[in-house]
Amino acid sequence: MWCVGLPNLILETEKILLYQQQLGEWDNLNHLIICKTTNQACIIDPFDGKFWLDFCQEQKVEITEIWLTHTHWDHIKGVEELYCATDNQPILRCHILEQQRGYESTRAHWWNHHPLSSVTERFGAIEFAIHCTPGHSPGHVxxxxxxxxxxxxxLFLYSCGRTDLFGGDQEHQRQSVVYLKDIFRTTPIDSLILPGHQYEREDGSIPTTLKLDxxxxxxxxxxxxxxxxxxNNLPFLSFDDNMAEQARRQKAQQS
Ligand SMILES: [Fe+2]
Structure with missing residues (x-):
């Protein structure tokens, strides 16, 4: 069982509060964005719905949006809990290409733009660019x-996500990283990178965010x-483990 404290306030600007919390045994990092103008909140990749509901109740903000970077189970585990426990059910958004790995949801509002392009998404009084960056999963954003x-x-802080799970693609991931590298040329250099997992470095440090530069x-x-x-020689794109074996079986069944 993991220990859960209060989430860390990572960033406060004129418009937003950004909280981060590690949840679960897979070192998932959840992110909550609060619009200070409207007191509405958007949770990204919720692992534990109750944790965020309790926190938002305490902060007197309402979760109106759930955005998924992708639909692996450890990024969607808290979604149903968020629905069942709220009267005003939040809007769930993810990319339609996640259907290629078998994800279905009657609740989802689908982003459907092309890979390596973006759309603008808003909640409260703020907006974000949603870039479709497949490779780790087919509809990753x-x-x-x-x-x-x-x-x-x-992208993790010092590496990137594996590409050998069902629906993953090593070359698509490379193209997404090249695409993002280009996008980062015009992104403020002091922006904070916030990955979906925290991993220990060789020196024992476990950073959870870095500035873009x-x-x-x-x-x-x-x-x-x-x-x-x-x-193609990077050591973290594929692993010889049960999840890779399961992906090979799913691919064989599909063909
Ligand atoms: Fe994943």
Whole structure:
């Protein structure tokens, strides 16, 4: 069982409050954005619905939106709990390409823009760019705006997400990383990178966010994405484990 405290206030600006909390045994990082103008909140990839409901009740804000970077179980586990416990049910948004990995939801409002492009999404009085960045999963999105970059499992702080799960694609992931690297050229350099998981580094540190300029200097996936040979040799794109074996079986059944 994991220990849960109060979420960390990572950023406060004129318009938003941004909270982050590690939840669950898979080191998932959940993010809550509060619009200070309207007191509405958007939860990204909720692992534990009750945790966020309790916190928002305490803060006197209402969760009106649930956005999913992708639909792996550890990023959607808290969604049903959020629905069942609220009278005014929040709007669930994710990308329609997640259906390719078998995700279905009667609740979902689907983003349906092309890979490597973006749409604007709003809640409260603020807006974000939703970039479709497939590779870790077929409809993965990266959320950028208001001084934050929520990368889900597309990019971690020093690496990127694996591509050997069902619906993943190593080359698509490379193209998404090249695409984001280009987007980052026009993104404020002090923006905060907020990944979907926290992983321990070799030196024992476990950072949960980095400023964009520091991130760009240290991320191996970003540095390798323009060189296909380098990219294909990255050690974190695939693993010899049960999840990879399950993905191979699902792919065989589909073909
Ligand atoms: Fe994932």
């Amino acid at each position: 990266t959320i950028i705006g208001q001084g934050i970059i929520i990368t889900g499992d597309c 520091v991130f760009l200097m240290g991320n191996l996936a970003i540095q390798s994405a323009h060189d296909i040979a380098l990219w």
